[in-house]
Amino acid sequence: MRMGGSPDAPPISYAIHEDKLRGIGFDFVRQVLPAHTQIEVTKPMPWLRAIQWARDGHIDMLVGLQSADYPREWFTYLEPALTTSAHSVFYRREEISLTNMTELIQLRGATLRGEKSATLSHTGFDLTQLTLTTADSVEKALKMLSMKRIDYFIAPQWQAISSWLNLYSAQALPLAMLPEPVHINPVYLVLSNQSACLPYKSELEAAIIKAQKEGLMEALLEQSFLYSNVVDQFHDLLR
The missing domain is CATH 3.40.190.10 (Periplasmic binding protein-like II)
Incomplete structure (x- = not known):
């Protein structure tokens, strides 16, 4: 095989x-x-x-x-x-403080290229309200976030956290995560x-x-x- x-x-x-x-x-x-x-x-x-x-x-x-x-x-x-894999919202801890997905509507975000598009989160939030660009990988999304080209990105939890640990220190890119996942796949x-x-x-x-x-x-x-x-x-x- x-x-x-x-x-x-x-x-x-x-x-x-x-x-x-x-x-x-x-x-x-x-x-x-x-x-x-x-x-x-x-x-x-x-x-x-x-x-x-x-x-x-x-x-x-x-x-x-x-x-x-x-x-x-x-x-x-x-x-x-x-x-299962939970996809969550990650953002710069020092820049903003988010409590729910509604607060993302006024911000610029990114999602991973190749992810199947969805119109609703698993809680029913209308994702079409968000302004989203695409990133080729979690590493690219982290770089865009560090350069302040985006305010947040959506990615699988395991993948995003492990990539962040490998590429940055908490001082170089203070990261925070919304507690409510966007998708659970x-x-x-x-x-x-x-x-x-x-x-x-x-x-x-x-x-x-x-x-x-x-x-x-x-x-x-x-x-x-x-x-x-x-x-x-x-x-x-x-x-």
Whole structure:
């Protein structure tokens, strides 16, 4: 089985200063597949290219797809989802103090390019009221924020906090986060519809269900230094 994922979605799938994809999503798959399965993980590539490779059958399984909106003729989603990913609002602590999303209407924001657009937050707030540009990555969004080109950005919590920890000190870019997430997305494993692994869908889903009942994902999260480092910072970012 050939697996691919995002180079920028820790702790599920990432490649920080390395030419190698890693993350607890891949660890999860390795533990649920039969021991004799030959596994190859692709080299890091832009996420949109990985999606294209999976669509065309060059990748059997994508790890960490956070949207169920891609065409069903491309992918077969494995149920249940591995976990969820909360997307939140991040802003400069020293510049403004925000308490809810309504206060974003008068400000300039950014969202990540490639994120599926939505018109409502999970609480029902009308996102079309926001003035949003796009950033190619969390790193670009952080840079735009540090240069004061935007007032806030929306990104996955794990991804944004870990990137901030790797790139800045709290003094260089004091960051804060709105406590109410904008989106809460499921995180899936998906099979390419061009993959020879498709006949094993039922066995894979049964293995996922068994592993989740046994708490495998929670155990992998607890063992992840990257995740624990993010958790240490999480509550400090809430105003």
